[in-house]
Amino acid sequence: MVGDQAHGFVGIGGDAPVSVQSMTSGYTWDIDKCVAEIHKLAAAGADIVRVAVPERKDTEALKEILPRVSVPIVADVHFHFQRALEAIEAGIHKIRLNPGNISDHAQVRDVIQACKARKIPIRVGVNEGSIIERKDKQRRMKELGGVFSDAKHGHLLAIMIAKLEEYLEIFQAEDFHDIVISAKSIDPELVVAAYREISARFDYPLHLGVTHAGPKETGTIRSVVPLGHLLCSGIGDTIRLSYANDPVYEVEDGLELLYVLGLRQRIGAELIACPTCGRIQVDLFKLVQDVRKALAKEISVPMKVAVMGCVVNGPGECEGADIAIFAGDRKGIIYVQGERVANVPEDEILSRLLIECRQFEQKVKSGQAKLGEKKVDILPPDPIGTVGSGWEKIEKDRRQLPVVK
Ligand code: SF4
Numbered sequence: 001m002v003g004d005q006a007h008g009f010v011g012i013g014g015d016a017p018v019s020v021q022s023m024t025s026g027y028t029w030d031i032d033k034c035v036a037e038i039h040k041l042a043a044a045g046a047d048i049v050r051v052a053v054p055e056r057k058d059t060e061a062l063k064e065i066l067p068r069v070s071v072p073i074v075a076d077v078h079f080h081f082q083r084a085l086e087a088i089e090a091g092i093h094k095i096r097l098n099p100g101n102i103s104d105h106a107q108v109r110d111v112i113q114a115c116k117a118r119k120i121p122i123r124v125g126v127n128e129g130s131i132i133e134r135k136d137k138q139r140r141m142k143e144l145g146g147v148f149s150d151a152k153h154g155h156l157l158a159i160m161i162a163k164l165e166e167y168l169e170i171f172q173a174e175d176f177h178d179i180v181i182s183a184k185s186i187d188p189e190l191v192v193a194a195y196r197e198i199s200a201r202f203d204y205p206l207h208l209g210v211t212h213a214g215p216k217e218t219g220t221i222r223s224v225v226p227l228g229h230l231l232c233s234g235i236g237d238t239i240r241l242s243y244a245n246d247p248v249y250e251v252e253d254g255l256e257l258l259y260v261l262g263l264r265q266r267i268g269a270e271l272i273a274c275p276t277c278g279r280i281q282v283d284l285f286k287l288v289q290d291v292r293k294a295l296a297k298e299i300s301v302p303m304k305v306a307v308m309g310c311v312v313n314g315p316g317e318c319e320g321a322d323i324a325i326f327a328g329d330r331k332g333i334i335y336v337q338g339e340r341v342a343n344v345p346e347d348e349i350l351s352r353l354l355i356e357c358r359q360f361e362q363k364v365k366s367g368q369a370k371l372g373e374k375k376v377d378i379l380p381p382d383p384i385g386t387v388g389s390g391w392e393k394i395e396k397d398r399r400q401l402p403v404v405k
Helices: 032-042 056-069 081-088 106-117 134-144 156-174 188-199 217-234 248-260 284-298 346-366 390-399
Strands: 002-004 008-010 019-023 048-052 075-076 094-097 120-128 178-186 238-240 272-273 304-308 324-327 331-336 339-345
Touching: 019 075, 032 048, 032 248, 048 056, 056 075, 081 106, 094 106, 094 346, 106 156, 120 156, 156 188, 156 331, 178 188, 178 248, 188 217, 217 331, 238 248, 272 284, 272 324, 272 390, 284 304, 284 346, 284 390, 304 346, 324 346, 331 346, 339 346
Parallel strands: 019 048, 019 238, 048 075, 075 094, 094 120, 120 178, 272 304, 304 324
Antiparallel strands: 002 008, 324 331, 331 339
């Protein structure tokens, strides 16, 4: 459990839902900016926020930052174990230690004892990039290389596991078990292999992540493929995506990953949209972005909203949507739970759609409507005429459906 009364408690492991973490990108000593960034991440949905504390002035700043924020804060400690002790003194909620750069047993023991006294958990976070002592890399790789020689990057995996085992012995000797483990790499395959291995070897909650995943444009795939794979196998208790970008994206994408995997109850609307094709007759990409931003700002119930370019494939593609709009010739036809409620010109689609979403939200909140319930099947308009229209096509497809016994 991470946190306190003032910042809330976030469970990691056991029956707790998988949590989403992120990290501030600015200087912790720059107090106002740091507080603002933590607020921004919390507003985006971050359950826990980590801050870097490389210098004494950073841990000093924690005393002013902590009373001004509302989520549990983790101090990210590297090289200087004193920063951990100072952060604990300042009231931090969790410490992250890197076995690759704080290895002195006496120093680690000091941090463990201070955390024990305050009931603060510690993440033992090994990273591929900092795990190998550069000076004896060749010797270490030779010693450990055989252990996982059949796996890709077997040497690195062996070193990461060995380092974790060595480090955790210090914690076991101190009878300290309030631990979260991570073993990150930039290589998605190594991430999957490492977490599979540590989940089999250790009985501690796991913090999943692909370290230094790069710009969001490519880092998303690099991150969500291995993390999704692990989470689908039941591995992982808290996640952090690491983009070279505004960390708000890390939170948004982390939450979306958990939503689509059914590991978290969605907060706010879910937006479905078609990719468009040669049938499109409105500026759908702009409309989708406008709808996305407005829904994120205004809607708090997990209604499904579908924005479709036309009636040909739209009805099937938006099956299950509470609110749907099908675009036609510079117009949009809006449905609420299957019932056609409006036919508006293109420049009124957004505002009318939002009116319907707000009204539907109120109905859900007051119990007059139920999410996911359709009153009638969507009957799309016939935009072309008789032959070849969307409805004709749908009817034809229905007739051709095979009978499944
Ligand atoms: Fe094309 Fe219509 Fe499907 Fe959108 S809904 S991709 S416009 S067929």
